[in-house]
Amino acid sequence: xxxxxxxxxxxxxxxxxxxxxxxxxxxxxxxxxxxxxxxxxxxxxxxxxxxxxxxxxxxxxxxxxxxxxxxxxxxxxxxxxxxxxxxxxxxxxxxxxxxxxxxxxxxxxxxxxxxxxxxxxxxxxxxxxxxxxxxxxxxxxxxxxxxxxxxxxxxxxxxxxxxxxxxxxxxxxxxxxxxxxxxxxxxxxxxxxxxxxxxxxxxxxxxxxxxxxxxxxxxxxxxxxxxxxxxxxxxxxxxxxxxxxxxxxxxxxxxxxxxxxxxxxxxxxx
Ligand SMILES: NC(=O)c1ccc[n+]([C@@H]2O[C@H](COP(=O)([O-])OP(=O)(O)OC[C@H]3O[C@@H](n4cnc5c(N)ncnc54)[C@H](OP(=O)(O)O)[C@@H]3O)[C@@H](O)[C@H]2O)c1
Numbered sequence: 001x002x003x004x005x006x007x008x009x010x011x012x013x014x015x016x017x018x019x020x021x022x023x024x025x026x027x028x029x030x031x032x033x034x035x036x037x038x039x040x041x042x043x044x045x046x047x048x049x050x051x052x053x054x055x056x057x058x059x060x061x062x063x064x065x066x067x068x069x070x071x072x073x074x075x076x077x078x079x080x081x082x083x084x085x086x087x088x089x090x091x092x093x094x095x096x097x098x099x100x101x102x103x104x105x106x107x108x109x110x111x112x113x114x115x116x117x118x119x120x121x122x123x124x125x126x127x128x129x130x131x132x133x134x135x136x137x138x139x140x141x142x143x144x145x146x147x148x149x150x151x152x153x154x155x156x157x158x159x160x161x162x163x164x165x166x167x168x169x170x171x172x173x174x175x176x177x178x179x180x181x182x183x184x185x186x187x188x189x190x191x192x193x194x195x196x197x198x199x200x201x202x203x204x205x206x207x208x209x210x211x212x213x214x215x216x217x218x219x220x221x222x223x224x225x226x227x228x229x230x231x232x233x234x235x236x237x238x239x240x241x242x243x244x245x246x247x248x249x250x251x252x253x254x255x256x257x258x259x260x261x262x263x264x265x266x267x268x269x270x
Contacts (some may be wrong), residue, residue, distance in 0.1 A: 014264025015217065020250035020258075029256040031056030034116045034168075036108075038097065038157070039126025041068035043226030044176075047244035048123060048251055049090070053079065054253055057121070059090035062110065062157075064126075066094050091115075097126055097153035098145060105160040118167040121255045124154045125177045126238045127194070129228050143190040150194035155201060165214050172255045175202050177218040177266060198264055206264035215263035217254055221247050222270040242270065 030052055037052070039045035041063040053059055053076050063069045069092040082086035093108055096252035112119050131139060158165075158173060166173040180188045180196020199218055206216040223229060225241040250269040253259055 001247065005161055011184050015262050018255035018262045018265060018267075019254065020219075021269070023249075023258060024124055025055065025249060025252045025255045025256055027054075027062045027256060028056045029258065031254070032058075033119030033120040034058045034060070034112070034118065035123065035255060036060040036062055036093075036112070036161070037123040037125055038062045038095070038154075041065060041072050043228060044244040044247065045123075045125040046072065046104065046223055047097040047248050048125060050075070050079065051245070051248035051252060052255070053090065054083070055256075056086065056088070057255075058116075060093050060108075060119075061090050061097045062093045062108070062126075063223070064094065064096040064098075066092075069094065088152070089099070093156075097149045097157075098128075100153065101157075102156075104155055108157075109160045109164060110251075112161070112164050117164070118171075119161055120168045120171055122161055122171075122173045123251065124157070124173075124198075127176060128191070129231050130190045132232060132241065133189055134187055135189060138189045141147045143175050145255060146190035147194050147197070149199070150191070151197045154198070158205070162214075166212060170214055170257060172216045172259065173205070173214065173216045174219045174251065174254055175199075175216070177202075177220040179220060179222070182220070202266065203264060209263065215261070217259075217263060218266040219251060219254060220266070220268050222268060 015205045035057045037045055038049055040049040040061045073092055076087055076090055096179045128146045128149045130142050139241055177198055178195040180192040181199055184192055187237055202216050211215055223241050224244045224247055225238045230238055247269045
């Protein structure tokens with residue numbers, strides 16, 4: 001890794017000066033780190049799961065579809081066979097963020113506590129786009145669903161996992177933002193508002209965690225070749241957009257020791 005981790009001799013990197021783009025993580029940058037990812041079964045989340053596993057992370061895959069989780073598990077198994085066994089088999093944890101109740105969150109926190117006693121990373125990647133519609137006409141139940149999956153569920157999951165995050169020597173919580181969560185754009189409705197809320201949640205939680213080993217940041221992947229992008233821009237040629245696999249390294253940097261001490265930041269992956 002070409003970024004020195006902070007120590008007592010090095011000042012904590014300021015989030016405004018830090019830029020994860022262009023830093024090249026070590027092949028084993030995430031070795032020994034226990035990291036949970038939401039929405040790992042498609043798009044950017046799937047690319048993150050593959051890259052994090054390749055870099056040595058022990059993954060907890062929080063997905064809403066058991067069938068898709070098992071397919072991803074099989075892909076990681078194939079990767080393990082090709083890489084000579086360096087991949088740690090993931091834990092599959094079905095969790096539908098729209099329907100989950102307190103007991104579902106508690107069960108995940110309890111399982112992590114029992115197995116590892118700590119959590120070194122939490123990547124909030126799952127999101128719903130909802131409709132691209134003027135606020136005046138926005139369907140109210142869709143608004144509620146988008147805000148629930150993108151904000152409320154991410155809050156609830158983070159809160160229930162705080163004890164295991166606090167138990168880590170260096171826990172990185174990453175929330176996924178978007179350009180429309182930094183500057184409002186007409187018709188992006190609940191999705192844009194949910195991403196503004198996400199940026200706010202990052203700032204509030206990061207400030208509260210300032211004197212702990214838990215750091216909290218946001219990352220905007222930028223446009224990527226995924227189902228969500230197709231839903232937002234149906235007439236666009238998806239082939240012209242970056243493959244999600246090409247966007248994963250800034251996430252690895254932010255989840256690894258290379259960004260230790262960086263908190264309260266809002267970063268771009270491209
Ligand atoms: N793609 C872009 O151009 C772009 C740009 C800016 C920001 N982003 C952000 O990047 C992140 C990933 O987006 P993406 O483009 O990869 O989207 P995507 O391909 O639509 O994938 C979204 C993921 O979220 C999961 N998900 C949706 N609803 C869920 C629920 N109720 N419970 C659990 N999981 C749920 C999906 O699960 P299934 O696999 O079961 O469908 C899927 O794995 C999102 O936070 C998005 O806002 C994307």
